[in-house]
Structure formats: structure tokens, C-alpha cells
Amino acid sequence: MKQSQTPPSRRIADDLRAEIQSGQLPPGFKLPAVRVLAERYGVTQSPVLKALAALKAEGLVIAIHGSGAYVRQANPVRRLGPDRYARHRWQTTTVEAHPDDRVDSPTVMQQGSQTQDVALVEADERTAATLQIEVGDLVYERDRVVFRDGAPTHSITSYYRQADVEGTPLTDPRPGIAGRSGGFQVLTDQGLPPHEITEDLFARMPTIDEALKLDLPAGEPVVELHRVTRTAEGRPIEYARGVHASSRFAWSYTFEIPD
Amino acid sequence: MKQSQTPPSRRIADDLRAEIQSGQLPPGFKLPAVRVLAERYGVTQSPVLKALAALKAEGLVIAIHGSGAYVRQANPVRRLGPDRYARHRWQTTTVEAHPDDRVDSPTVMQQGSQTQDVALVEADERTAATLQIEVGDLVYERDRVVFRDGAPTHSITSYYRQADVEGTPLTDPRPGIAGRSGGFQVLTDQGLPPHEITEDLFARMPTIDEALKLDLPAGEPVVELHRVTRTAEGRPIEYARGVHASSRFAWSYTFEIPD
């Protein structure tokens, strides 16, 4: 009588997962070669590769092509609350002294946010609606990838009305000149002090491009965050779209129950 | 000279993805059989199945075993903001009249939230810390799966201090007696009116159990949400853990920039 029920690929994945989660196979550990595992389980390569694919999809394992498959390092989660926008983080210092998104980081800055691109582009529908301008109006687009401990953690693309930032450091593509916090300082200098933020977020699987850009392990979701910053008068001054590697972030919001 | 570069499985996936996203293959459409696609592309089943697996992982396609593979219906996204907790949604009506989480739904309630379980359990570490009690103290656990349009959208597990809800409808396992909003009414009746909420959220891939419980397509991430509800005095009265199918929700928060 057969008692199979669970296919070998599943069993292999379960075994390895258990060994990883128990700590028996520590982070960085190199898994046995596919052919070795195949022999060990008395199967061919296919089911082993399938099991490996599942573990990669769960983010437990990374495979380096000609090298081997390794137990993945667990990254520390960064908790994002409204505090990260606090005025004291950007208001009282010079722009250059403020290296952006890492203000609440206990780790030494190894590699700051890297301004990859500043461009004057036509606003798409959503950007136009958010910034209360017309579709096709020119907006400054600042596209950055933010690194932490040498690895990319999220990308963020900000949009500003052209007139709001023309001639400011925000249009300077050199990295480090004006980060997100710096952006707030610049807007304040322009007579548009930020006062209120709305964040919309949802999770999804990354596109292929995003997976490459953020160096995501297969199967790691991203959180897409849309941030609208407004003045006290409700005038929108920045619209930003972020794509975050989900395993490295958690968000926290506190609010009073409305009537 | 070979010009391959991209493997067949990738090409097949790209082709089908393009046809789906262009609307050429509408939602619900049945894809050609694996063997048909294999012949069409001049390959064996394996690469076709691999392509199909990728599309499933992206949530574009669902496969029903003996039946076929179908273009997936895109579910409408529900936008969750603090308004869903507003007092007027639960305060002025009777408990029974309030069918819970669907108060802002334009659709007719087909199937309400289903209280699956009410149990008196020992608090784990996180629950105890959140409710400011001791580990092992007894708490009421209410575990529900919420449906919408006949499909499960999220599960939510609430924890209350035993003394806070003993003898109230919250300890009644019958579905519909007290939903989330009803829970707030009950707590108010107990002299513990909710005033402030903290929500922590992050995305991850589901466990196998969650995927089954929420009927998730392969590769759909979940958002785990932790909600702490407190009185005006800051006393915690409810701790809830939700697991949401990510494709059906977006969250929205607005706050003022702190000093």
C-alpha cells in the first residue's frame, strides 16, 4: 500500500525549511548540491529544484548560479512611523548635513540614498490629480534608490510642481545634496512648509524590473507607498511613490477614532 | 547563429502576460491547454507549466486542476482608512443591526463575517504585553474570517482581557452577534469606550494554512495588521491581528508632521 500523499518535492522543501527554521542550518550556510540532495532523497534533479524554488519563493534561501544555494540572512525590520518626518530631523540643520532617510538609523551610513535621476517630465494622470495640475504639465521627478547596509531597501520617486522647486538643490542630480528630509527643508525655504502627510499603501508582487533594482529574492513582495505632502492650507507640494522590500519594513500609525 | 537569450518558458509567460494585460484575453477566459500551448511553441509540457507557474505567482492566472487555467478576475480594492472605525458607524444602533466590517460597502451583504471561534486561552507574550497583563493570563480570543462577495478577504483574531468582556455578547460564538463594530459597542457598554487606535502593518507571503483559509492564489502576498485599541486614558482594551489578502485592500493614513 502506498502512503505517499505528499510529493517528494514538497517533502524535500518541508525538510529543508524545518532545518532552516530550527537554526540547524544557520544563515549563510551552503546547502548540499542539487545532485547530492537528489541522490539523498532517491529522486532526480527536478523535484529538488522545485523544492529549492519554493524555498527561494519563501525568501528562506538564495541561490547563486554557479556557486550554490545558501540559507538567507534575515534582515532587521525597520519600523516606520510619522516620527520619521519630524521637523527636528530636518528643520534646524543645513541641507548638506542631512543625509536623508537614515536619520533614525543606529547603523553607520555605509551608502546613502543615491539620487539616480532628476528629470523634468510630463505629469501623468495620477500625479497631475494629486498635485492639482493638468495632465502633461511639467513636473520635477526625483528617482532614488535607498540603500542600507550596502543593500537596496526601497526606491522612491518624488514629484514636484516645476515652479515650486525650480532653481533649488532639489533639481541637482548629485547624490546627497537633498534627500527626502532635505526636500522638506527646500520646500520650507520656498515658502511652502510641509504640514500634513497622507500615506496610501498596499502590497503586491514586484515587477521583474523592481526585483532586479531592489535585488529582491524570488517571492518577496513589495509594499507600494504613495505619499502626498501638503501645506497647512492643504496645498499639495510633493507626491512620492515608494516601492519597499516588504521584509525590511513595518509601518505604524496611531489615530483617534473619528465621530 | 543563435539569438535565443531568453528561455522558452520566459517567452511563453511574457506572451501570455501581454495578452492578458492588453485585455485580449479577458478575465475568466480559459487558456489553451498545456499540451496545446506546448505544441504551439514547439516545446514540451515542462516549460509551459513553468510559464504557467510564473503567471499564477503573479496572480494573473488561476489553474483548476482537472479543468483548465483561467485568466483571473481582478478584485476591486477596498480602501481602508480611519473612517471605518467612526463612531457613527456603531454607536447609535443596536448591536444586531450592525453587520460589521461592511458598513462602507456599496455591495449587498451576501455573507457576513463568520465568527468561527470564541475561546478562552492563555495570552502569549505579545498579547500579554499589548494588553498589559501577564503571560498566561486568560484572554478571550475571537477568530473570524470575513467574506465579501462570497470570497474570503481576511481573517481577524481579537483578544480581550477576560474581565473586560465576560458575560457580554462578545463571548457568544454565534456569527453576526457582535462584529468588530459591535465589539466597540460592547466595550463602550462595559465602561471602556474606545478612543485611540494604533495599527502596525507589514507584508509577507502567506503560510500554507493562510493560503488555504483565504483561498489565496499562489504568489499572492498577505498584509498582517496588528491593531491596538485604547481608551482615552490609554488603557488597552483590544488587541487584534488581521491577515489580509493583499490584492483586495489598500490602507490610507493622514497625519500631521510632528515636531
Place this chain on the structure above:
DNA sequence: TAGTGGTCTAGACCACTTC
């Protein structure tokens, strides 16, 4: 060059659905 992950062919077989 040897060992690695990864994709593929060709074909058998199983589990499930539909008729």
C-alpha cells in the same frame, strides 16, 4: 576545469473535472 544551479526533451503516470 570541475562543480554548481538551471532549463530543457521525451515520455510515463497520477489526480481531478467534465461530460
Place this chain on the structure above:
DNA sequence: AAGTGGTCTAGACCACTAA
């Protein structure tokens, strides 16, 4: 019974890494 998705064997071959 026929058609479906899905897993597997057995073995070839490719692309990449490390020595």
C-alpha cells in the same frame, strides 16, 4: 471516458563560479 493540470524519471546541455 476523455481531457485537464501537475509531478515525476532519465538524461542532455547550458551558464555561471571558483580554483
